[in-house]
Amino acid sequence: MQTDEFLEAIQKGNLSKVNQLLETNPALANSKAKDGTSVIVLALYHGQRNIAEAITTEKTKLDIFEASTLGKLDRAKSLIDRNPSLASAYSPDGFALVALTAYLGQKETTEYLIGKGADVNAVARNTTGFTALTGAVANNHTEIAKLLVKRGAQVNYRYEGGFSPLMGASENGNVELVNFLLANGADPNARTGEGKSPMSFAKEKNHVEVVEALKRHGAL
Incomplete structure (x- = not known):
């Protein structure tokens, strides 16, 4: 199916193939992955901003997820106002x-969403x-992580087997x-279910x- 071919081209970062398929069938810009994810957001998940933008040119209206993750704040504001x-x-x-x-590095949009009542946790x-903080930490969006903590994000939140934001950083x-994170109360001696600490992760990667x-x- 053409949709499967389109999804594969996005995931492989094949911009020329994406453009070729869109030229043949512009409606592919409205297609979704099997879990319902927009192809624009899917492209951003795979670090393919250029592909996301190419798909955007074939869409007349972006939904809230597409607009927000692309950083199209005016469109996001318009949707949220309604x-x-x-x-x-x-x-x-x-x-x-x-x-x-937060994960995709859209600081202004993240701040706007919080101002409109989005739960930082x-x-x-x-x-x-x-959470937003774990996403920002995972992609090294330091300023967004700082913003989130200042707005109440839990620095000692644990997920995926006891992993913490400090462990990620x-x-x-x-x-x-x-x-x-340490200055804002992160536990330097937190442990995962496997007994690993922030120090363990830092030493494994030789981050002196x-x-x-x-x-x-x-930290011990």
Whole structure:
């Protein structure tokens, strides 16, 4: 089926194939993955911003997930003005909208959604347990993570077997974010179900500066 071919091209980052298929069948821009995810959001999940933008040119109207994750704030505002509950919407694959914008680096949109009542600690309705903070940490969006904590995100939230935001920042070697989380109450000695700590993750990746930062805050 052409839809399957289109989805495969998106996931492989094949822009020329995507454009070719759209030229043949512009309606593919409205297609969705099997879990209901928009092809625009799917492209962003795979780090294919150029493909997401290419698909956007064939759509007359973006939905709230497409507009927000692309950072098309005017469109997102227009939709939320008409239906304020959209600020707290969940995607077809189970993520809070504010978690998606945080994960995909849309700081202005994330801040706007919080201002419109989105819960910074909303937990994914799928097996990941992701929140906006875990999403921002996962993709090293330091300024968004800081914004979320300042707006009440739980720094010691645990998900996926006891993993914490500090563990994520430590594993990524993001010393700025590690220091920020520690200064805002993150537990330096938290353990996963397998007994791993932020220090364990930092040492595994040889992040020397992170190891030193953790030691200064009493990590074992």
